[in-house]
Amino acid sequence: MIEYIKGQIIDLTPAELILECGGIGYSILISLQTFEALQGKTEAVAYIHHYIREDEELFYGFATKDERELFRLLIGVSGIGVSSARMMLSSLTSDEIRNAILSEDINRIKSVKGIGLKSAQRLVLELKDKIVKGAGSDTGTIFKADTNALVDEATTALVMLGFSKAAIGKVMPAILKDNPQARVEDIIKAALKRL
Numbered sequence: 001m002i003e004y005i006k007g008q009i010i011d012l013t014p015a016e017l018i019l020e021c022g023g024i025g026y027s028i029l030i031s032l033q034t035f036e037a038l039q040g041k042t043e044a045v046a047y048i049h050h051y052i053r054e055d056e057e058l059f060y061g062f063a064t065k066d067e068r069e070l071f072r073l074l075i076g077v078s079g080i081g082v083s084s085a086r087m088m089l090s091s092l093t094s095d096e097i098r099n100a101i102l103s104e105d106i107n108r109i110k111s112v113k114g115i116g117l118k119s120a121q122r123l124v125l126e127l128k129d130k131i132v133k134g135a136g137s138d139t140g141t142i143f144k145a146d147t148n149a150l151v152d153e154a155t156t157a158l159v160m161l162g163f164s165k166a167a168i169g170k171v172m173p174a175i176l177k178d179n180p181q182a183r184v185e186d187i188i189k190a191a192l193k194r195l
Contacts, residue, residue, distance in 0.1 A: 028061035
């Protein structure tokens, strides 16, 4: 299993990275997110997902482990292949995908080329609980580190008030999107209005 390839960038396009490592040039398929992260660099580390089928062998590369974990989570959903997952990661950021799934924003997910209504619904159905538990994220967190403690504190308070973690997980991304600088009491008040 190849974890990553580190080397010199020989060629970089929005869809492909040619990385030379040890005298070997690796053709690595990338998303637009990774392309943007690597622009202007001469060397890179690409975290690899090795895709093997009987008639093809491909490397999918990612600038971060976080993006790779989300990619693996997406391709685990029935009907979502590597091309659709890469298209999602090119159309939306990792956080936008997670937030769309958590808030059940079917229209946002459907806005990605190649993702229809049924696929969008399946993504929400199969991934929502996994994302709430931190799957598909290398750090195991959904929110930025500085808001994590506030979210945890607010979640604990809301659970003590009798709300389920799943219900709280649904409203939290929208609350933080509306007010990224929210204090614990602001988060709790906003959640009480939505739950």
